Amino acid sequence: MTKIQNYINGTYCNPETNAWLDNYDPSIGEVYSQIAESTPQDVQAAYEAAKAAFPAWSQTPIEERSRILLNIADLIEADLDTLAAAESKDNGKPLSLATAVDIPRASANFRFFGNAITQFASEAHESVGRSTMNFTLRQPIGVVGCISPWNLPLYLFTWKVAPAIAAGNCVVAKPSEVTPMTAYLLGEILTKAGLPKGVLNIVHGTGPSAGQAIVEHPGIKAISFTGGTKTGEHLARTAAPMFKKLSLELGGKNPNLIFADCNYDKMLAVTVRSSFANQGQICLCGSRIYVEESIADQFKKDFVAKVSQLKVGNPMDSDTNLGALVSKPHMEKVLSYIDIAQEEGGNVLYGGNQVTVPGLEEGYYVEPTVIEVDSNDCTIQKEEVFGPVVTIVTFSNEEEAIAMANDVKYGLSATLWSSDLDRTMRVSKKLEAGIVWVNSWLNRDLRTPFGGVKASGVGREGGFEALRFFTEPKNVCITYNES
Numbered sequence: 001m002t003k004i005q006n007y008i009n010g011t012y013c014n015p016e017t018n019a020w021l022d023n024y025d026p027s028i029g030e031v032y033s034q035i036a037e038s039t040p041q042d043v044q045a046a047y048e049a050a051k052a053a054f055p056a057w058s059q060t061p062i063e064e065r066s067r068i069l070l071n072i073a074d075l076i077e078a079d080l081d082t083l084a085a086a087e088s089k090d091n092g093k094p095l096s097l098a099t100a101v102d103i104p105r106a107s108a109n110f111r112f113f114g115n116a117i118t119q120f121a122s123e124a125h126e127s128v129g130r131s132t133m134n135f136t137l138r139q140p141i142g143v144v145g146c147i148s149p150w151n152l153p154l155y156l157f158t159w160k161v162a163p164a165i166a167a168g169n170c171v172v173a174k175p176s177e178v179t180p181m182t183a184y185l186l187g188e189i190l191t192k193a194g195l196p197k198g199v200l201n202i203v204h205g206t207g208p209s210a211g212q213a214i215v216e217h218p219g220i221k222a223i224s225f226t227g228g229t230k231t232g233e234h235l236a237r238t239a240a241p242m243f244k245k246l247s248l249e250l251g252g253k254n255p256n257l258i259f260a261d262c263n264y265d266k267m268l269a270v271t272v273r274s275s276f277a278n279q280g281q282i283c284l285c286g287s288r289i290y291v292e293e294s295i296a297d298q299f300k301k302d303f304v305a306k307v308s309q310l311k312v313g314n315p316m317d318s319d320t321n322l323g324a325l326v327s328k329p330h331m332e333k334v335l336s337y338i339d340i341a342q343e344e345g346g347n348v349l350y351g352g353n354q355v356t357v358p359g360l361e362e363g364y365y366v367e368p369t370v371i372e373v374d375s376n377d378c379t380i381q382k383e384e385v386f387g388p389v390v391t392i393v394t395f396s397n398e399e400e401a402i403a404m405a406n407d408v409k410y411g412l413s414a415t416l417w418s419s420d421l422d423r424t425m426r427v428s429k430k431l432e433a434g435i436v437w438v439n440s441w442l443n444r445d446l447r448t449p450f451g452g453v454k455a456s457g458v459g460r461e462g463g464f465e466a467l468r469f470f471t472e473p474k475n476v477c478i479t480y481n482e483s
């Protein structure tokens with residue numbers, strides 16, 4: 001059975017206590033590999049490697065750092081098939097999705113930040129008449145921590161580590177213990193790409209042990225975290241007394257507003273995807289659909305007809321639309337939310353049940369589920385389910401739609417369907433979200449700021465925002481003699 005080891009100082013190694021956790025293949029519900037159960041000792045070893053690598057890496061010319069990041073991007077691309085198969089097996093997502101989205105995006109993250117760092121510049125402010133020039137020196141922070149979740153494993157892991165190392169930092173990173181495989185495989189690629197030892201150290205293990213040790217480590221000066229809102233709260237409490245720089249990308253409960261004047265066919269096709277892509281386990285999925293009264297009956301009929309065509313099945317089959325949920329506890333949580341919704345008066349229009357896939361009877365499969373509710377006044381409208389479950393609520397006018405969309409503690413993304421430009425501008429400005437997609441969904445340009453408001457997080461990633469996060473701005477003020 002494969003042992004998923006830590007990657008510290010450019011070498012794969014066992015955890016110091018030699019303790020291992022079981023790692024499951026969710027498509028069959030069986031253990032298929034073992035993962036290092038790291039402790040604070042392993043985090044300390046990773047920290048020391050990172051600290052030792054920092055002086056040389058932070059002084060490595062930007063062109064050279066860029067070249068290495070682009071090498072990593074090329075090598076991920078060359079390993080597409082192996083990495084996609086590994087991601088699908090570890091996570092339960094359809095192989096087609098891992099091949100088309102997850103792994104290409106992991107490569108794109110390194111390529112993007114490998115290029116972006118060559119264009120990253122800072123400001124200068126001349127104090128005219130005072131013989132003074134100010135400039136902003138942007139220096140890497142030192143050793144930083146990156147902690148990522150299980151839903152888009154390599155995609156989100158690389159989204160953090162790529163800008164961190166591009167900016168000249170050295171990293172102690174921890175992928176989710178639920179989906180560690182592709183971050184493990186990345187170690188080999190880093191070595192092949194010529195990344196110097198210690199620049200990126202990957203420690204596996206649980207949040208409360210390895211993750212907590214990263215957040216608590218006094219030498220790790222900044223933490224970039226993506227995960228649940230509750231974990232984010234805990235992290236913020238731990239890191240605040242140490243005044244660490246924090247970037248928190250947290251949960252969502254995103255509204256999808258559908259106005260009668262939209263391009264109906266496009267909206268319908270994209271709404272199926274925005275509801276159920278990756279089994280609904282994308283922080284950006286539009287889990288609350290609000291549809292205008294005049295088209296609500298037609299929409300419900302057409303949406304359910306399309307959803308009923310989705311195939312839940314073996315992630316390896318090319319015609320599978322929804323694979324397995326990531327773990328048994330997660331599947332049970334999703335099913336319990338469906339029960340709660342029904343107890344509170346929700347009407348299941350489609351799905352609602354666990355699925356037994358022939359030959360994969362122990363896997364964690366759930367039907368795509370559509371629930372009609374009357375208002376926001378129920379649990380399913382307030383809490384993040386993070387599974388293949390969407391709700392539908394009807395609205396009668398723009399003000400009501402905006403009020404219902406904002407009536408939640410989260411504020412990650414929102415989607416808006418309308419062909420009226422004036423309306424799209426008005427509504428976009430009023431939605432409480434970090435990202436608003438108008439007439440599309442998950443249409444990403446890596447230069448844009450990415451992140452949420454309210455309980456969906458603090459700070460922004462993406463583009464130069466990420467490079468700003470991973471550098472400290474220092475004002476250098478030079479006064480000089482004019483003569």
Ligand code: NAD
Pocket residue numbers: 147148149150151152156174175176177205206207208210211212213215226227228229231232234235249250251252282283384386412452456457
């Ligand atoms: P999680 O919070 O349980 O875990 C995320 C990571 O944090 C894991 O690596 C975990 O081991 C680690 N962790 C847990 N406890 C920790 C602690 N005490 N100290 C340090 N690290 C700790 O989240 P998850 O279940 O893996 O992911 C699902 C959540 O992530 C959802 O809420 C989803 O919305 C969110 N998410 C947000 C975004 C975004 O960009 N905003 C993207 C993807 C997922």
